[in-house]
Amino acid sequence: MAAALSEPMTRGHQERLAAMARDAAAMAGADFSDLSGVAVTLGPGSFTGLRVGLAFAKGLVLALGVPGLGVSSLAALAASVEGGERRTAVIAAGRGRVWRQIFRGEVEDSVAECVGLDELADGGLLIGPAAGVLAGPGQAFVDRAAPGLSAIAALAQRRPLPLTPLYLRPPDAKPKAA
Numbered sequence: 001m002a003a004a005l006s007e008p009m010t011r012g013h014q015e016r017l018a019a020m021a022r023d024a025a026a027m028a029g030a031d032f033s034d035l036s037g038v039a040v041t042l043g044p045g046s047f048t049g050l051r052v053g054l055a056f057a058k059g060l061v062l063a064l065g066v067p068g069l070g071v072s073s074l075a076a077l078a079a080s081v082e083g084g085e086r087r088t089a090v091i092a093a094g095r096g097r098v099w100r101q102i103f104r105g106e107v108e109d110s111v112a113e114c115v116g117l118d119e120l121a122d123g124g125l126l127i128g129p130a131a132g133v134l135a136g137p138g139q140a141f142v143d144r145a146a147p148g149l150s151a152i153a154a155l156a157q158r159r160p161l162p163l164t165p166l167y168l169r170p171p172d173a174k175p176k177a178a
Contacts, residue, residue, distance in 0.1 A: 003027035039156035043166035069156035076147030086124030
């Protein structure tokens with residue numbers, strides 16, 4: 001049985017994640033020791049969310065001695081929705097930009113990239129958080145806040161990636177000059 005918990009957060013990721021994972025496992029009638037692998041999205045996404053999620057996943061992998069299976073957030077979004085031969089997964093990147101990747105069926109038709117809203121050309125069905133706001137006139141869209149669990153699990157089994165964050169632009173924070 002699968003279970004999922006989600007909370008919109010701008011802060012406190014590290015404080016909430018372990019408790020949420022424990023609660024989701026309890027909802028599914030499972031324990032961490034029952035896991036045969038840990039699948040996690042690698043990004044793109046918020047720097048803090050990615051770092052906290054990957055650190056937690058890596059901790060579980062090491063503690064449990066199970067494989068860590070990474071999945072692109074954009075590929076998982078695209079795989080979460082059936083229909084539409086050509087699909088564009090999008091996630092807001094801030095500052096009038098989006099992370100996007102175009103897929104034909106399950107195959108990447110483009111590389112993941114950070115583009116301006118004016119570059120968000122029609123790529124078929126638009127999928128992602130706030131896709132309805134980003135869609136052009138008459139463009140089909142599916143507002144989906146996050147990838148589905150079954151899509152993440154399926155991609156992790158078929159095409160797992162190493163547990164390395166997928167950043168598509170440099171961080172906003174810059175070290176102070178000496």
